[in-house]
Amino acid sequence: MSAQTAPARTKGRSSVQESIASRVLAMAVMAIATLYFLTPIWWLFVASTKTRGQFTTTAPLWFADFNLFENIQALFDYRNAVFLRWLLNSALYAGLGAALATLFAAMTGYAIAKYTFWGRNALFNVILGGVLVPATALALPLFLLFSQIGATNTYWAVFLPSLVSPFGVYLSRIYAAASVPDEIIEAARIDGAGEVKTFFTVSTRMLAPALVTIFLFQFVAIWNNFFLPLIMLRDEALFPVTLGLYVWNTQVSQIPDIRALVIIGSLLSIIPLIITFLGLQRFWQSGLANGGLK
Amino acid sequence: MAISRIARTGAIVAAATLALTACSTGTGGDGASGDCAPSDGPVTLTFTSWLPGVEEAVAIWNEENPDIQVNVQTGPNGLGGTYQNFFNQLAAGNAPDLGQIEYDAMPNFRVQDGLENIAACEGILDARSQFVDWTWSQVTFGEENAVYAIPQDTGPMAMFYRADLFEEAGIDVPTTWDEYRAAAEAIREEGGYITNFSQSDINQFAGFVWQTGGQWFSNSGDEWQVNLTGDESLMVAEYWQGLLADDLVSANPPWTDEWNAAFNNSEVWTWVSAVWGANTILSGAPDTAGNWAVAPMPQWEAGASAAGNWGGSTTAVLKGSDHPYEAAQFALWLNTDADALTAMNRTAQIYPATIEGANLPVFTQGVEFYGGQEIYQVFAEAGTNVDPNFVWGPTMTQVYNDVADGFSGAISGTGTLMDALTAGQQSTIAALRAASIPVQE
Incomplete structure (x- = not known):
């Protein structure tokens, strides 16, 4: 953005030079930021390839013997592949949870944007208030609520709270108000489509970029959610991967060798996030660009 | 919460x-x-x-x-x-x-x-x-x-030490804390450190106080007494403060890579730790296999046999x-x-x-990593020499955190270990009172 506007504002011969300078500066800032964010991941990758002994004795940011696959094998062999189970749990909590949360948020936001009903603004304001309450603050009240119905330490204890996304409702409402024209909904009604059919066949197409955004945000939020499972779950078979790795990490003083598993496990646990992002950002970019053209 | x-x-x-x-x-x-x-x-x-x-x-x-x-x-x-x-x-x-x-x-x-x-x-x-x-x-x-x-x-405590390094340097394995300090000076001249002082894990320090016969807490039946600054605690703190001040011990944060590496590359020669420490060294310092041995904790009085936990x-x-x-x-x-x-x-x-x-x-078997020594016999003996009267307090998490903050400060040059205990004493009394637990001033 700054690179585009800079030449317009400046005049004369210096404009090209300045534009190069500002471009270099912008690139430098981005390069530093990239380095800052990628170095820990690089460290994680390098550490994951080392044997236990090399871990403390070799340079932390460069390879020793390449043992990545042996380490992964050891991780999956440990305690009957419980790590694989955790990965699947996380995929289920985050995948299904984010999909349903997106659907509910889109329906709610769309309804608030497109239908006039009593208490509409009050409802929206309450949901907006929900954006301000951190999920961590709700974990303990949720635990006490779930205790009352005897549902702690179950799949539902983590899954149900994941279906709520106040931010998603907010985004859907804004996006629906801006990008789904009332005329199109009218046209659909005239053609005989019911409200539900209109929503699913016409409006969701136009909401797609917002939906992808909500899904991504919610997926990452659930995948990284650690505090709620920590408070709710006692059965190892129900753990998501974040909680499982944390539990292992607290056992390091008892079983020092487990450290290597925590490291390789951490590496594997971020791969699904990377795949989801790379897979979905295509929709995201094209959607935002479309929005800009309107 | x-x-x-x-x-x-x-x-x-x-x-x-x-x-x-x-x-x-x-x-x-x-x-x-x-x-x-x-x-x-x-x-x-x-x-x-x-x-x-x-x-x-x-x-x-x-x-x-x-x-x-x-x-x-x-x-x-x-x-x-x-x-x-x-x-x-x-x-x-x-x-x-x-x-x-x-x-x-x-x-x-x-x-x-x-x-x-x-x-x-x-x-x-x-x-x-x-x-x-x-x-x-x-x-x-x-x-x-x-x-x-x-x-x-x-977790009865004893002293893990590098038998090979002590022998090569001709330094006697210390049996008292005075000898431990003398050995620390000799080892520093060899370029190593006798041990690493655990700045953020206060449990080791508590173990030292326990060995000395100190009491951090007691309960008279209707109220708690807090005594982080008793004579024994201060004596232990002054001892370690002296080692720190003269750069005779290192102060790597415990359980980190650099801490493990210091054992592995022979920079640190001893560790007064609990029985489970045997596996910590085995795992963290694989290159030193066969060179370690275990002896009872150094004593404040020659010939005594007190141990901490x-x-x-x-x-x-x-x-x-x-x-x-x-x-x-x-x-x-x-x-x-x-x-x-x-x-x-x-x-x-x-x-x-x-x-x-x-x-x-x-x-009852010899352990290869420790040169075949039957190390667990040393710990079994130590276990019988742990003072049965030591009492923990009801807010240990807070005590550990507060004292660890003070210890870290002392290591980076702000205050001393004794100051940390004094501050910990006050914050512990405040914490007990905040929790409506009766406590003597």
Whole structure:
């Protein structure tokens, strides 16, 4: 953005030079930021390839013997592949949870944007208030609520709270108000489509970029959610991967060798996030660009 | 969360607090006088423990006791979240029947009335003779007719040292703390450090104070006394402050890579640590295999044999259990049965709290990493020399955090270890008062 506007504002011969300078500066800032964010991941990758002994004795940011696959094998062999189970749990909590949360948020936001009903603004304001309450603050009240119905330490204890996304409702409402024209909904009604059919066949197409955004945000939020499972779950078979790795990490003083598993496990646990992002950002970019053209 | 915990404590205080000597209101409100009866019919118990692989030991029990089945639940270690979970569950009324609780957290659970008194349960009082002396006072709090948990494992302390380096340099292996300082100076001239002072894990320092005969807490029955700045504590603090000031010990944060590396590259020569430290070194310093040995802790007086303790857990029956009898039987079996102890040692490397446990085959063999020395005999001996009168306080998490802050400050040049204890003394009294726990000024 700054690179585009800079030449317009400046005049004369210096404009090209300045534009190069500002471009270099912008690139430098981005390069530093990239380095800052990628170095820990690089460290994680390098550490994951080392044997236990090399871990403390070799340079932390460069390879020793390449043992990545042996380490992964050891991780999956440990305690009957419980790590694989955790990965699947996380995929289920985050995948299904984010999909349903997106659907509910889109329906709610769309309804608030497109239908006039009593208490509409009050409802929206309450949901907006929900954006301000951190999920961590709700974990303990949720635990006490779930205790009352005897549902702690179950799949539902983590899954149900994941279906709520106040931010998603907010985004859907804004996006629906801006990008789904009332005329199109009218046209659909005239053609005989019911409200539900209109929503699913016409409006969701136009909401797609917002939906992808909500899904991504919610997926990452659930995948990284650690505090709620920590408070709710006692059965190892129900753990998501974040909680499982944390539990292992607290056992390091008892079983020092487990450290290597925590490291390789951490590496594997971020791969699904990377795949989801790379897979979905295509929709995201094209959607935002479309929005800009309107 | 801290607020709700304090509020809850306040509510409970009226009923339970001071009562380290009063008798507990058991399930029947009858104290320890015979209200621990077996349940009718088959029973299923829940047991929360973060011990890796504890399921294997439990499986042995489940096979032998079809009518008392135990389900294992797990989580992070106590301070990592499981204690808070226990308190949440106690408040919600769905606590597990049994839980793993470390010795230093027991008073917190007792003060918050989270433990069942199982003294009346069959065979529990008689089990005392099976356990290392000091562990039993940790689970009874010195009360008559009271047992709140069964000791599981211990961490008697001794000195790991690099036998090869000491021999090459011609330095005598220290037996007193004075010799330890002299050795530290000699080792510094060789370019190494005698040890690493644990700045952020206060448990090691507590172990030193314990060895010296110091007392951080005591309870007179109606109020707590806090004494982080007693003569023994200050003596230990001054000793280590002196080593730090003269650059005779390193101060890497414990349990980090650089800390492991300092052992592995022979920079650090000794570590006064608990029995489980044997595996820490083995894992963190693989290049030094065969060069380590174990000797008793250095003493303040030549010829003495006092030892400290660092770590260890109990198996407690949590308040509200519907089956305290069965839970108590299981807890006793888990921590005394040779097969169970062997299994837990295999999967979690625990060192048992029973006297007989020290004679398990795994503890009577030489250990290759330690040059074939029968190192566990040293720790068994140390275990019998641990002062049974040491008492933990009800807010140890806070104590550790506050003192660790002060220690880290002292190492980076702000204040001294003694200042840290003085500050810790004040903040601990404040914390107890904030939790409505009666405390002497």
